Amino acid sequence: MNGEYKRKEEAFISVFDHGFLYGDGVFEGIRAYDGKVFKLKEHIDRLYDSAKSILLTIPYSKEEMSRLVCDTVRRNRLQDAYIRLVVSRGVGDLGLDPKKCSQSSVIIIADQVRLFPNEFYEKGISIITVPTRRNIPDALDPKIKSLNYLNNILVKIEANLAGVSEALMLNSEGYVAEGSGDNIFIVKNNVLYTPPSYIGALEGITRATIMDLARQKGYEVKEQPFTRHDVYVADEVFLTGTAAEVIGVVKVDGRTIGDGVPGKVTKELKEEFAQYARQEGVPVYE
Numbered sequence: 204m205n206g207e208y209k210r211k212e213e214a215f216i217s218v219f220d221h222g223f224l225y226g227d228g229v230f231e232g233i234r235a236y237d238g239k240v241f242k243l244k245e246h247i248d249r250l251y252d253s254a255k256s257i258l259l260t261i262p263y264s265k266e267e268m269s270r271l272v273c274d275t276v277r278r279n280r281l282q283d284a285y286i287r288l289v290v291s292r293g294v295g296d297l298g299l300d301p302k303k304c305s306q307s308s309v310i311i312i313a314d315q316v317r318l319f320p321n322e323f324y325e326k327g328i329s330i331i332t333v334p335t336r337r338n339i340p341d342a343l344d345p346k347i348k349s350l351n352y353l354n355n356i357l358v359k360i361e362a363n364l365a366g367v368s369e370a371l372m373l374n375s376e377g378y379v380a381e382g383s384g385d386n387i388f389i390v391k392n393n394v395l396y397t398p399p400s401y402i403g404a405l406e407g408i409t410r411a412t413i414m415d416l417a418r419q420k421g422y423e424v425k426e427q428p429f430t431r432h433d434v435y436v437a438d439e440v441f442l443t444g445t446a447a448e449v450i451g452v453v454k455v456d457g458r459t460i461g462d463g464v465p466g467k468v469t470k471e472l473k474e475e476f477a478q479y480a481r482q483e484g485v486p487v488y489e
């Protein structure tokens with residue numbers, strides 16, 4: 204926390220922190236595999252882009268921040284880790300004006316990874332689309348990974364109420380945007396499609412990695428808008444995210460996708476990703 208290491212039980216922020224009061228801040232969710240931080244540069248770059256976009260100053264260079272992330276994993280003696288990196292506007296008085304905050308808060312948490320049950324990956328998951336739309340880019344750009352996650356949480360609540368583990372948001376024009384915490388791919392006739400980021404979605408790092416891996420395997424990958432209809436009639440559907448990695452979707456709004464089990468391309472890319480994620484990364488212990 205702001206350069207000092209605190210035990211979990213002593214790690215507190217002020218009730219006047221504008222990250223807490225107004226969601227005024229940005230964050231990243233990063234994973235370490237076998238003692239190596241995966242896609243650290245990409246996550247740090249996205250964090251600093253998000254901060255710049257809301258005129259939030261991060262009081263460390265990217266190199267210092269990268270070192271602090273690795274230090275935090277090391278001090279927690281973790282090999283496989285989930286890292287939450289948060290930068291808020293910091294402590295100010297009760298007005299929302301950012302000028303009231305003199306120093307941003309920087310918090311780095313390294314914890315055990317909590318994964319979806321293995322069964323979700325083997326059998327695939329059932330999801331729904333929900334009425335809650337993705338934030339429109341000219342209100343709050345979904346490319347900014349900000350602490351404002353209520354749009355996503357409302358979608359998660361709708362998924363919970365429907366008894367499913369994830370839900371898809373459309374954008375204001377009715378095109379599929381993304382899940383509450385993951386990006387979406389559909390496969391049709393061996394071609395992969397994913398919404399372009401201008402649709403109103405986070406530019407996922409897992410999404411970008413899967414696009415590269417798929418192309419290296421010879422698949423055509425197209426970034427183009429698609430509708431719920433395209434999802435329903437797809438041969439395969441899968442979601443990507445730092446936590447989920449690659450997870451097959453076998454039912455959407457009651458429509459069975461393909462044969463009702465995770466498809467060939469989904470399984471191939473999940474395996475490819477798992478191997479790649481364990482080879483790559485910034486070593487923490489060397």
Ligand SMILES: Cc1ncc(COP(=O)(O)O)c(CNc2cccc(C(=O)O)c2)c1O
Binds near residue numbers: 231385407410
């Ligand atoms: C809205 C949204 N869209 C897509 C993604 C996937 O992006 P990455 O491939 O860069 O992770 C995210 C990221 N979502 C995310 C990241 C880390 C943890 C968790 C969690 O559910 O605990 C969720 C996200 O929050």
